[in-house]
Amino acid sequence: DETDSYIEKASALFNEYMVSSILAADEQEEYNGIANFIIQMNDNRAKDMALEANEEPGGNTAYSPIGQIAERIPLAESIVHSEIDLSSLEHIVSDSQKATITDAINYAKKYMDGKKSFRQVCSLVMLDIGRSGLDVLRPDPVGSYAEFRKIELSAAINRLKSLKVSQK
Incomplete structure (x- = not known):
C-alpha cells in the first residue's frame, strides 16, 4: 500500500540522513508512529496533537533502510x-x-x-x-x-x- 511505502521511506530518510518530511493529510492515525509533530487545524486555529497521537495505539514505526543516495x-x-x-x-x-x-x-x-x-x-x-x-x-x-x-x-x-x- 502507498501509505506504508511512504511511512517506510519517511522513517528511513529521517533515521539515516536526518531529512524531515512534511505531510498534509486528512487522517493522522496512519502516521502516528513516525510523526514528531502533528498539527491539527480546527476553525483556522492550529492545535498541537503530538501528545494525544503518541498515546494512541497503532501507527507504523517499522522502516526499511533507504540505502545510499546517489550523488x-x-x-x-x-x-x-x-x-x-x-x-x-x-x-x-x-x-x-x-x-x-x-x-x-x-x-x-x-x-x-x-x-x-x-x-x-x-x-x-x-x-x-x-x-x-x-x-x-x-x-x-x-x-x-x-x-x-x-x-x-x-x-x-x-x-x-x-x-x-x-x-x-
Whole structure:
C-alpha cells in the first residue's frame, strides 16, 4: 500500500540522513508512529496533537533502510548562458548578489570534471571565496559583488534549465 511505502521511506530518510518530511493529510492515525509533530487545524486555529497521537495505539514505526543516495555529478558543458528564475530564493535581495552568483556559476565550471559531486563543486567554490574573497570569481574584479550563501549557489545552479547531471 502507498501509505506504508511512504511511512517506510519517511522513517528511513529521517533515521539515516536526518531529512524531515512534511505531510498534509486528512487522517493522522496512519502516521502516528513516525510523526514528531502533528498539527491539527480546527476553525483556522492550529492545535498541537503530538501528545494525544503518541498515546494512541497503532501507527507504523517499522522502516526499511533507504540505502545510499546517489550523488549528482554536474556536467560543465551543460552550464550555458541562460536566464534563471531566482524569485523564490528570498535571501537573494540585490542585483549585486545575482551578478555575483552568475559569476560563481561560471567559476564553478572549473571544478565540474565529471567526477566531483554537486556538493563538492559548491563546497570548493565557497572554499575559494572564503580563502581569497569574491574577487576570485573573475580575472577582472568587480567592485559591486555581494555575498551569498552556498545554498543560494546550489539553488541557482539547480534552476538552470540546461543543467545535466550524471550519478555515481
